[in-house]
Amino acid sequence: DTGVSQNPRHKITKRGQNVTFRCDPISEHNRLYWYRQTLGQGPEFLTYFQNEAQLEKSRLLSDRFSAERPKGSFSTLEIQRTEQGDSAMYLCASSTDRPGTEAFFGQGTRLTVV
Amino acid sequence: AQTVTQSQPEMSVQEAETVTLSCTYDTSESDYYLFWYKQPPSRQMILVIRQEAYKQQNATENRFSVNFQKAAKSFSLKISDSQLGDAAMYFCAYRLPGGATNKLIFGTGTLLAVQP
Numbered sequence: 001d002t003g004v005s006q007n008p009r010h011k012i013t014k015r016g017q018n019v020t021f022r023c024d025p026i027s028e029h030n031r032l033y034w035y036r037q038t039l040g041q042g043p044e045f046l047t048y049f050q051n052e053a054q055l056e057k058s059r060l061l062s063d064r065f066s067a068e069r070p071k072g073s074f075s076t077l078e079i080q081r082t083e084q085g086d087s088a089m090y091l092c093a094s095s096t097d098r099p100g101t102e103a104f105f106g107q108g109t110r111l112t113v114v
Numbered sequence: 115a116q117t118v119t120q121s122q123p124e125m126s127v128q129e130a131e132t133v134t135l136s137c138t139y140d141t142s143e144s145d146y147y148l149f150w151y152k153q154p155p156s157r158q159m160i161l162v163i164r165q166e167a168y169k170q171q172n173a174t175e176n177r178f179s180v181n182f183q184k185a186a187k188s189f190s191l192k193i194s195d196s197q198l199g200d201a202a203m204y205f206c207a208y209r210l211p212g213g214a215t216n217k218l219i220f221g222t223g224t225l226l227a228v229q230p
Binding site for chain 2: 004041042048091095097099100108
């Protein structure tokens with residue numbers, strides 16, 4: 001297993017366009033998380049899945065954002081009608097559900113909205 | 115709400131020397147986990163060290179150790195014998211144990227430079 005994989009690594013889009021990012025977690029991990037990281041800040045939690053169920057969503061996840069994990073494996077994060085404020089690094093992480101387990105992070109997708 | 119504060123935006127250390135990164139947090143919970151993550155430039159975040167709040171003994175991982183002061187809500191990271199490869203952004207993070215949420219709450223990070 002090569003760890004958490006995110007695609008694409010970089011995305012430049014025009015304001016108003018829709019974008020979709022993909023995350024492939026470590027295969028035996030049943031929990032998957034999305035975070036957003038802006039320049040000079042720590043990652044901020046967006047949403048979390050246990051298997052295919054989306055169990056928690058942050059207030060940061062406006063109605064333009066939607067995340068899915070249809071078969072409990074890979075996940076997609078879609079942003080509709082992108083705005084310049086959406087420019088950020090989007091990080092995916094995965095973990096097991098054992099207490100105290102660490103989250104393993106992907107390299108992220110850097111989104112630039114022009 | 116839980117918060118994590120890192121008051122040192124940047125730190126610098128000479129190779130082979132020791133440096134301490136500070137972190138404070140605010141919570142009303144008695145049981146939780148604390149983490150230090152390292153984020154090298156253009157690479158993914160990796161776990162450096164973790165501490166369980168109910169354990170009084172400070173965690174140690176090779177050259178990395180923590181000073182966990184629960185009453186003061188302080189969780190500093192000490193890096194001994196600093197190496198060039200230690201240069202990175204370091205994030206302190208907090209998490210509640212188990213339950214329906216497993217999210218991490220991060221500080222704003224400390225950028226560590228290691229001078230040869």
